[in-house]
Amino acid sequence: MTADSGAVRIGLLGCGTVGQSVVRWLDEGGATIERASGHRLEVGPILVRDAARPRPGVDPALLTTDPARVLDDPDVSVIVEVMGGVQPTLDYLRRALERGVSVVTANKQLMARHGPELFDVAQASGAELRFEASVCAAIPVIKVLRESLLAAEVTAVTGIVNGTTNFILTEMARVGLGYEEALARAQELGYAEADPTDDVGGADAAAKMAILSSLAFHSRVGIDDVPYEGIDDLQPEDLAQAADLGFVVKLLGVARSQAGGISVRVYPGLVSRGHRLAAIGGPDNAVLLESPTTGELMLVGPGAGGDATASAVVADILSVLGTHQGSFLHNALADSGRPLMPPDEVTSAFYVRLSVADRPGVLAKVASIVADEGLSIRTVVQSGTGDEARLVLVLHEGRERQMKAALARVSEMDEVRGEPVVLRVLGTGEGEP
Numbered sequence: 001m002t003a004d005s006g007a008v009r010i011g012l013l014g015c016g017t018v019g020q021s022v023v024r025w026l027d028e029g030g031a032t033i034e035r036a037s038g039h040r041l042e043v044g045p046i047l048v049r050d051a052a053r054p055r056p057g058v059d060p061a062l063l064t065t066d067p068a069r070v071l072d073d074p075d076v077s078v079i080v081e082v083m084g085g086v087q088p089t090l091d092y093l094r095r096a097l098e099r100g101v102s103v104v105t106a107n108k109q110l111m112a113r114h115g116p117e118l119f120d121v122a123q124a125s126g127a128e129l130r131f132e133a134s135v136c137a138a139i140p141v142i143k144v145l146r147e148s149l150l151a152a153e154v155t156a157v158t159g160i161v162n163g164t165t166n167f168i169l170t171e172m173a174r175v176g177l178g179y180e181e182a183l184a185r186a187q188e189l190g191y192a193e194a195d196p197t198d199d200v201g202g203a204d205a206a207a208k209m210a211i212l213s214s215l216a217f218h219s220r221v222g223i224d225d226v227p228y229e230g231i232d233d234l235q236p237e238d239l240a241q242a243a244d245l246g247f248v249v250k251l252l253g254v255a256r257s258q259a260g261g262i263s264v265r266v267y268p269g270l271v272s273r274g275h276r277l278a279a280i281g282g283p284d285n286a287v288l289l290e291s292p293t294t295g296e297l298m299l300v301g302p303g304a305g306g307d308a309t310a311s312a313v314v315a316d317i318l319s320v321l322g323t324h325q326g327s328f329l330h331n332a333l334a335d336s337g338r339p340l341m342p343p344d345e346v347t348s349a350f351y352v353r354l355s356v357a358d359r360p361g362v363l364a365k366v367a368s369i370v371a372d373e374g375l376s377i378r379t380v381v382q383s384g385t386g387d388e389a390r391l392v393l394v395l396h397e398g399r400e401r402q403m404k405a406a407l408a409r410v411s412e413m414d415e416v417r418g419e420p421v422v423l424r425v426l427g428t429g430e431g432e433p
């Protein structure tokens, strides 16, 4: 297999949930990646166990069961490891790095157990080893720790780094489900594996905290250095008691750097309802980074999923390759040619407050004007009486020009006093301004 002249070939180890998303991203995002970085990427040989099984969007001719076809291909510039497991993965990555081929991996267990050893091999050969996707999928927490906070002294990393357990705990607290029922629901929705042991027992979070604390504190913390407890023994009664006391229960990764040294632990803990991490619900992940220099930074987002993980893999590929002179990331002169929308065409939901004379039919008139302009009402609150009455409407998402047209007509109604007050509404689950 020979690379297109000028193309950068990316070999893959694994083509499952994450691997297939990576192939799709590289294919669909190829033009953007080339414009941004100056590199034309080409997916090269892909190692799988069963090459006869078709995978949507993947050229079957690229699939192989022979690791040497990926590891020893002289045209492969970067190897993406998305096969998981510790062996034979460790041997494969060592072999690639020894040859000077850069590696991007999503494998937290491998990095938490053998990261230092792989870095040593990479260091010796001059290859790069990147692993953003190994912790919290699309959340760029490794980039923030490695680059943005490089010179800051990070003193604490507190994370909800396992989406499965966060979903289960959220469901237990929200609808009072027992642990088993909440786990079954997580499995039904694809938030938990058929064998959830690593997630619910805390081992997955421990691996991620080993990686994060190593970076945050510039130390070598391995998975065996992280004591962990899971959520499998939690009783609904304790969640209810915690709620009564003003707390929510979360599976926390807690890493601290103190005068006496570093501590890294994973445990189910009570979080005060006013704390930022208390609001992180469902399968989301969040990491709170504390430093005397920067204060608190919190990163939140989906911590798993093929596409979310692939986005971190693709970002790592690009950071390994760097940018060519003239590409837009190189000099920040980005222009994709997309037009700016006229402000009147932008959509949002609206809050409108009117002072009205309390006469029969006022609300019906307002509602009719609103509907006539193509908008619809989500909520109405009427208060006060006589000439001092107040009508508050929350409108579903609509265009700015529809809202302006409706307000101009409403303002002309005899019953309306003064200027209407309009505010845009976020968080309705509709489009944002």
Ligand SMILES: NC(=O)c1ccc[n+]([C@@H]2O[C@H](COP(=O)([O-])OP(=O)(O)OC[C@H]3O[C@@H](n4cnc5c(N)ncnc54)[C@H](OP(=O)(O)O)[C@@H]3O)[C@@H](O)[C@H]2O)c1
Residues within 6 Å of the ligand: 013, 014, 015, 016, 017, 018, 019, 047, 048, 049, 050, 051, 081, 082, 083, 084, 085, 087, 088, 106, 107, 108, 133, 134, 137, 303, 304, 305, 306, 309
């Ligand atoms: N899924 C997520 O949301 C997520 C999020 C963050 C990180 N990750 C990490 O990403 C990695 C991949 O996860 P995934 O969910 O994509 O796994 P997956 O769906 O099970 O895919 C694994 C792929 O690797 C191949 N493979 C496994 N062992 C192999 C071996 N010994 N030799 C050759 N090929 C082998 C499999 O081949 P066959 O297809 O032939 O079986 C499959 O294509 C793991 O390290 C995981 O922890 C996943």
